[in-house]
Amino acid sequence: MSEGFTEWLRSRSDEQLRVLAMSRPELITPVPANVPGLAARAGTPSAIGRALDRLDGFTLAVAETLVVFPPAELSKAIHRATNDAPGTDEAIDRALAVLTEMALADDARGLAPGVKEALDPPAGLGQPAAHVFRNDQPVAVKLANPRSVRKLLDQVGPQARAALDELAWGPPSGRVPNARREISVETAQSPIEQLLARGLLGAIGDDTVTLPREVGLVLRHDRLHRDLSPVPPPLVGATRRAGLAARTAAGQAFSFVRAVEELCEIWSVDAPGVLRTGGLAIRDLRRAAQQLDVPEWSAALVIEVAHAAGLVATGGPADAEWLPTPAYDAWRARQTEDRWETVARAWLTLDRVPGLAGARDDRDRLLNVLHPDLRRGAAAEIRRRVLSVVAATDLAPSQESVLARLTWERPRRRGAHLARMTEFALREAEIIGLTGLGVMSPHGRAVLTGVKAAGLLAPLLPEPVDHVVLQADLTAVAPGPLTGELDRWLGMAADIESKGGATVYRFAESSIRRVLDAGQSAEEVLAMLARHSATPVPQPLAYLVSDVARRHGRLRVGSASAYLRCDDPAVLDELLADRRAGVLRMRRLAPTVLVSKASRATMLDSLRAMGYAPVAESLEGDVLITRADARRTETPPARQVNGLFAPEAEVVTAAIRALRAGDAALLSRPTPLGEPGGALPRTPATATISALQDAIRQGSRVWIGYLDSQGQATSRILEPARIEGGYLTAYDETRAAIHRFVLHRITGVADVN
Numbered sequence: 001m002s003e004g005f006t007e008w009l010r011s012r013s014d015e016q017l018r019v020l021a022m023s024r025p026e027l028i029t030p031v032p033a034n035v036p037g038l039a040a041r042a043g044t045p046s047a048i049g050r051a052l053d054r055l056d057g058f059t060l061a062v063a064e065t066l067v068v069f070p071p072a073e074l075s076k077a078i079h080r081a082t083n084d085a086p087g088t089d090e091a092i093d094r095a096l097a098v099l100t101e102m103a104l105a106d107d108a109r110g111l112a113p114g115v116k117e118a119l120d121p122p123a124g125l126g127q128p129a130a131h132v133f134r135n136d137q138p139v140a141v142k143l144a145n146p147r148s149v150r151k152l153l154d155q156v157g158p159q160a161r162a163a164l165d166e167l168a169w170g171p172p173s174g175r176v177p178n179a180r181r182e183i184s185v186e187t188a189q190s191p192i193e194q195l196l197a198r199g200l201l202g203a204i205g206d207d208t209v210t211l212p213r214e215v216g217l218v219l220r221h222d223r224l225h226r227d228l229s230p231v232p233p234p235l236v237g238a239t240r241r242a243g244l245a246a247r248t249a250a251g252q253a254f255s256f257v258r259a260v261e262e263l264c265e266i267w268s269v270d271a272p273g274v275l276r277t278g279g280l281a282i283r284d285l286r287r288a289a290q291q292l293d294v295p296e297w298s299a300a301l302v303i304e305v306a307h308a309a310g311l312v313a314t315g316g317p318a319d320a321e322w323l324p325t326p327a328y329d330a331w332r333a334r335q336t337e338d339r340w341e342t343v344a345r346a347w348l349t350l351d352r353v354p355g356l357a358g359a360r361d362d363r364d365r366l367l368n369v370l371h372p373d374l375r376r377g378a379a380a381e382i383r384r385r386v387l388s389v390v391a392a393t394d395l396a397p398s399q400e401s402v403l404a405r406l407t408w409e410r411p412r413r414r415g416a417h418l419a420r421m422t423e424f425a426l427r428e429a430e431i432i433g434l435t436g437l438g439v440m441s442p443h444g445r446a447v448l449t450g451v452k453a454a455g456l457l458a459p460l461l462p463e464p465v466d467h468v469v470l471q472a473d474l475t476a477v478a479p480g481p482l483t484g485e486l487d488r489w490l491g492m493a494a495d496i497e498s499k500g501g502a503t504v505y506r507f508a509e510s511s512i513r514r515v516l517d518a519g520q521s522a523e524e525v526l527a528m529l530a531r532h533s534a535t536p537v538p539q540p541l542a543y544l545v546s547d548v549a550r551r552h553g554r555l556r557v558g559s560a561s562a563y564l565r566c567d568d569p570a571v572l573d574e575l576l577a578d579r580r581a582g583v584l585r586m587r588r589l590a591p592t593v594l595v596s597k598a599s600r601a602t603m604l605d606s607l608r609a610m611g612y613a614p615v616a617e618s619l620e621g622d623v624l625i626t627r628a629d630a631r632r633t634e635t636p637p638a639r640q641v642n643g644l645f646a647p648e649a650e651v652v653t654a655a656i657r658a659l660r661a662g663d664a665a666l667l668s669r670p671t672p673l674g675e676p677g678g679a680l681p682r683t684p685a686t687a688t689i690s691a692l693q694d695a696i697r698q699g700s701r702v703w704i705g706y707l708d709s710q711g712q713a714t715s716r717i718l719e720p721a722r723i724e725g726g727y728l729t730a731y732d733e734t735r736a737a738i739h740r741f742v743l744h745r746i747t748g749v750a751d752v753n
Contacts, residue, residue, distance in 0.1 A: 002039075002113045005039055005043070005106070005112055005113050006035060006036050006039040008106050008107070009035050009038060009039050009042075009103065010035045010663065014656050014660070016101070017656050017659070018649075018652050018653065018656055019101050020101060020102065020103050021652045021655060021656065022649075022652055023051075023054070023101060023102050024042070024047070024050070024051050024054075024102055024103070026047060026050060027041055027042055027047065028652065028655040028659075030708070030712075030714040031655045031658050031659060031714060031715060031716065032659060032662070032714075032715075033662045033666075033680055033705070033713055033714060033715045034659065034662040034663040034666045034715075035659065035663045035666075036663075036666070037662075038659060042103050042112065043112065043113045043114040044114070045114065045117075045118060048104070048112075048114045048115055048118045049118060051102050051103075051104055052104070052115075052118060052119070052412055053410060053412045053413055054102075054410070055098070055410075055411075055412070056232070056408060056409050056410070056411075057228075057229075057232075057407075057408040057409070057411045058091055058095055058228065058229070058230055058231075059094075059095040059098050059099065060411055060412070061078070061081065061095075061123070061224070061225050061228050062074070062078065062092060062095040062096065062099065063095075063099060063104060063105070063111070063115065063119060064119055064122035064123045064224060064225075065077050065078060065081075065122075065224050066105065066109060066110075066111050067111065067115075067116050067119050067120065067122045068122055068123075068125070068213075068217070068224055069224070071108065071109035071110065074092070074109060075089070075092060077222070077223075077224060078092055078228070080221075080222060080223050081223050081224060081225040081226075081227075081228035082228050082229065082230055085229065085230055087230050087231060088230045090230075091230030091231070092230075096109060121172070121213070122224070123170075123224045123225055124169060124170025124171065124172065125170070125172060125213045125216045125217070125224075126167075126172030126173065126210045126211045126212055126213050126215075126216055127204070127210060127212065127213060128140075128212065128213045128214070129143040129144065129199070129202070129212040129213065129214050129215075130144075132202035132204060132210060132212050133199065133202055133212075136199075139199040142199065143199060143212055143214045143215060144214060146214070146217070146218050146222075149200075149214060149215055149218045150218060152198045152199070152200055153200070153215075153218070153219075155194075155198065156191070156194045156195060156198065156200065157191060157194065159191040160191035160192070160194045160195050160200075162191075163191055163192065163195065164195065164200060164201075164211065164215070164219055165219065167211040167216070168211070168216055168219035168220055169220070169226055172210050172211040172216060173204070173208055173209065173210040173211075174208070174209055174210075175207050175208055175209075176192055176203075176207065176208070176209045177207060178206070178207075179196075179203035179204075179205060179206060179207055179208060179209050180203045180205075180206055183196050183197045184197055185197045185198065192209075196209070199212070200212075200215050232405055232408045232409065233401065233404045233405055233408055234401070235389065235392065235393045235395060235397040235401045235402070235405060236395070236397065236398055236401045237393070237395040237396045237397040237398045237401065237438065238395065238396045238437075238438065239394075239395060239396075240395075240396050240436075240437045240438065240439045242394070242439070244436075244437065245396075245435075245436040245437045245438075245439035245441065246436060246441050246442055246460055247436070247460055248436035248437050249433045249434065249435055249436030249437075249439075249441035249443070249444060249460075250433065250436070250441070250443070250457060250460030250461050250462075251433075251436075251462070252430065252431060252432065252433035252436065253340045253344075253432065253433025253434075253443070253457060253461070254336060254340075254433070254461055254462060254481060255433075256302070256340070256343065256431060256432050256433055257336055257339050257340045257343065258481070258487075259292050259294065259298075259302045260302055260305065260306050260309075260311065260339075260343055261332060261339075262291070262292060262491070263288060263291075263292060263299075263302055263303065263306060263312075264306060264311055264312060264324040264328045264332075265488070265491060266288070266291055267312060267322060267323060267324055268323070268324050268632075271315075271316060271321040271322055271323045272284035272287075272288075272321065272322050273320055273321055273322075274314050274319065274320050274321060274322060275368060275371070277371070278368075278370070278371050278372055279368035279369060279370045279371030279372075279373075280303065280322060280368055280369040280370045280371075281368065282358065282366065282368065285299060285300060285303070285357065285358070285368075285369050288302075288303065293496075293499055296357075296358060297354070297355060297357070297358070297427075298431055300354045300355075300357040300358070300369045301347075301354045301355075301428055301431060301432075303354075303369050303370065304350065304352055304354040304357075304369060304370065304374075305343050305346055305347045305350065305354075305432070306343070307370055308346040308347065308349075308350045308352070309327075309331070309342055309343050309346035310325060310327045310346075311324060311325060311327055311328040311331055312324055312325065312328070313325050313633050314633065315632070315633020316633065319633075321633075322370070323632060323633040324632055324633070325632060325633055326632055328632075329632070332484070335454070335458070336458075336461055336464075337443075337453075337454035337455070337457040337458040337461060338454045340433065340443075340453075340454070340457060341443075341447065341452075341453045341454050341457070343432070344432055344433070344434060344444075344447045344453070345447060347383075347428065347432055348380070348383060348384065348387075348447060348448070349380050350379065350380060350383070351375055351376065351377065351379050351380050352374040352375050352376065352379060353374055353376050353379050353421060353424060354369070354374070354424070354428065355420070355421075355423070355424035355427070355428070356374055356424075357369045357374065361373060376421075378413075378421075379421065382406075382418065382421045382422070382425065383421075383425045384448070385406055385409065385410075386402060386406065386421075386422055386425040386426060386429075387425070387429060387434065387435075387440070387444070387448050388448065389402050389405045389406060389409075390402065390426070390429070390435060390438075390439075390440045391440040391444075391445055391448055394439065395438075395439070396435075396437055396438025396439050397438070399422060399423060399426055402422055402426065403418065403419055403422050406418060406422060426438075429444070434447060434448075442456045443456040443457040443460075462480055462481050463480070463481075464480070464481045464482055464483045464484075465478070465479060465480045465481065465482060465483070466482070466483045466486055466532060467479075467532050467533065467534045468482070468486075468490065468505070468532060468533060468534070469533070469534050469535055470529060470533045470534075470535055470536075470537055470538055470541060471538065472538040472539075472540055472541075473540075474506060474507045474508070474538075474540055474541055474544065475497065475504055475505060475506050475507070476490065476494060476504070476505040476506075476507070476533075477502050477503070477504055477505075478490070478502060478503040478504075478505070479502050480502070482503075486532055489515075489528065490505055492511075492514050492515050492518060493507065493511055493512065493514065493515040493525065493528075494506055494507045494508075494511050495508060495511050507541055507544060509544065509548050512525070512544060512545055512548040512549075513548055513552060513608075513613055516548065516549060516552045516553075516613075517615065519623075521549065522545050522546055522548075522549030522550075525545050525549075526542060526545055529541070529545075548613065551612075551613045552613045552615065553613070553614075553615045553623065554566055554567070554568065554571065554613070554614075555571070555607060555612055555613070555614035555615070556614065556615060556616075556617040556623075557600050557603045557604050557607070557614050557615070557616055557617060561595075561596060561597050561598060561599055561600075562595070562596050562597075562598055562599055562600040562602070562603045563589075563593060563594065563595045563596070564586065564593070564594040564595070564596065564603065564607075564614070565592050565593045565594070565617075566592055567592060568592075569591045569592055572588070572591075572592065572594055575594070575607075575612075576588070576594070578610065580610050581606070581610065583598075583606070584596045584598050584602075584603060584606055585597055585598070600616060604616060654717055657717055658703065658715050658716060658717045659715075661703045661715070661717070661750070662680070662703075662715045680705025680706075680713050680715055680747045680748065681703060681704060681705045681715075681747060681748035681749055681750040682705065682747050682748040683747075683748035683749055683750075685743075685744075687749075688743075688746055688748055688749050689723065689743065691749040692720050692723060692728060692746075692749060693723065695718075695719075695720045695749075696720045696721065696722065696723070699719070700719075700751075701717055701718065701719050702717075702718055702720065702749050702750065702751065703715060703716070703717055703718075703749070703750045703751070704716050704718060704741075704746050704747070704748065704749050704750075705746065705747035705748050706741060706745055706746055706747065707745045707747065708745075713747070716732055716741075717732075718730040718731065718732055718741075719731040721738075723743070726742065726743050726744070727740045727741065727742060727743065728740065728741040728743055728746065729741075
């Protein structure tokens with residue numbers, strides 16, 4: 001690592017180092033022991049590659065220009081590439097500031113160690129002539145003079161020149177049979193031979209030729225980039241009324257929250273299974289789509305977001321089912337705007353791609369919802385970048401213009417997957433309600449920027465109603481979104497027949513039986529209907545409730561394996577004579593009691609399928625009430641998505657403090673021979689423990705050297721709390737968390753000034 005670069009980093013202010021750490025967080029994970037350690041890490045190929053991936057198109061072009069041209073010619077070269085576009089000088093200054101902040105270039109416009117190698121070859125150019133003709137130095141020396149190159153170009157025919165023009169803007173290489181054959185200007189016949197004989201093409205393999213960099217620059221007329229713009233491409237799209245877009249987004253947000261709630265309620269009663277390889281079966285996805293009355297891709301989004309928010313997880317016997325969690329019950333009790341904010345933030349940080357569900361991977365394997373194969377490391381970052389582009393305009397930008405802007409912002413990360421994930425992000429943001437009619441909503445901007453969004457969404461949401469219109473055809477019409485309690489009750493007592501501006505529910509014998517199974521009597525059901533109906537309860541509906549209630553519970557199922565009792569022996573006689581009951585293998589114990597080897601659940605399901613309406617009974621003879629929220633599984637721990645956003649400012653500040661302390665220790669004493677770096681605090685074991693105990697008593701901070709499990713040396717600033725069982729428990733300021741440290745791995749302790 002260059003000593004000059006290390007000294008330049010050391011001369012940076014704490015604020016400048018903080019900006020560096022915020023833009024390149026991998027440089028302080030873990031915190032380097034000193035500035036030379038920071039310089040060494042900043043110059044590794046992986047660290048440089050990550051930094052270059054974060055550069056926009058113009059800044060990357062400036063860095064590539066510094067690879068080819070001297071710093072003094074930077075401005076002239078960039079102006080040639082931009083055709084002297086307005087704002088070029090200001091854009092150059094901004095780009096150089098970014099390169100300097102990220103330690104990719106120094107104040108003198110010199111590239112940091114390793115950057116030139118990472119960018120080579122730059123801008124689609126070929127290798128330098130010295131590399132292509134390393135065994136023929138006279139040719140390399142000749143090509144170094146642009147005037148000589150132009151003379152050679154004048155000697156070739158139009159076909160040869162056309163071949164060079166094809167290679168000029170890249171890729172600079174092509175395939176030619178027997179590329180290494182001996183050829184001279186006199187013996188050259190074909191256009192390619194004319195170029196090989198004059199050194200305008202060079203063989204880099206038996207069947208591969210390349211255009212030397214010097215020749216490419218002459219063909220480009222010293223323009224490193226063909227069409228360089230100092231500003232990003234404009235966003236184009238449709239104009240929408242702001243109020244209409246915000247209300248549309250709010251309506252979508254309301255619908256999405258209800259879809260998540262409806263899914264969890266359905267899975268509370270009828271939980272789908274977990275595939276042996278993980279995830280949800282396609283048939284269960286299709287069934288969920290039908291139940292929610294949405295397309296399959298939208299159902300996949302609802303399921304994935306519910307899982308990401310911790311509302312559903314694996315549970316049941318051996319984690320074989322997808323069930324709601326206790327977190328769902330807490331979420332359901334909150335206001336709609338708060339519930340939406342929870343699921344919207346879960347989607348924004350989701351490291352999975354719901355849009356891929358149902359597609360096939362490279363091995364032609366089906367990608368299932370909730371399967372680990374849907375995880376993509378860049379998903380959350382791309383999603384946030386897409387929304388940031390949409391938020392940068394008041395238009396509804398087209399997908400093409402959004403993709404063009406993303407490509408300009410991160411040209412090294414473009415690819416086919418970016419186009420697909422951009423499409424998914426725009427589509428899903430609209431469904432969830434962050435955007436409305438393609439325009440970023442106020443509450444969507446709040447979620448994107450980390451501001452509380454519920455207060456912005458609440459005034460836009462439709463007012464819930466607490467009444468329905470009951471009709472004589474056994475239907476109920478909800479004129480708007482229902483209150484939470486009424487919506488859940490009606491969802492249990494009736495089946496949704498159609499959705500839209502008004503939701504239509506249909507009452508049936510099976511739905512009335514559901515609410516009776518939940519412990520309500522016929523009188524309570526009719527009272528609930530009368531209380532929330534804008535019209536009197538129709539006579540057909542009252543008859544239906546009374547008729548189902550009269551037959552409900554006449555049969556009682558228990559465990560014998562299971563028993564069946566009824567006060568009317570004639571009903572049991574009828575049941576024993578029914579051939580459909582043969583599979584239950586029932587036997588009479590008393591005039592009013594039958595027993596079976598089948599389980600209680602099997603008897604309940606079988607009798608209901610035969611048209612009876614039994615209820616379950618406990619060993620004490622009490623009716624067992626079944627509720628829709630009875631089945632729950634444990635809430636899974638929240639997953640942390642790494643590498644998405646900049647670290648917290650407090651963590652960076654502590655890391656810079658530790659870095660400076662380690663560097664001061666390095667400079668304050670000579671490095672003992674054979675000691676690696678000599679930067680970490682080193683004290684005897686007894687002195688280390690004594691210093692830590694003093695810090696615990698005084699509540700002071702200390703700087704320690706620490707060897708991790710791989711033996712790598714790091715430095716930490718700690719607030720020690722307890723020494724126990726060979727471990728030190730302390731608050732680690734460099735990571736803003738409480739950690740336990742193995743005492744024998746602490747190399748030493750020093751005070752923090």
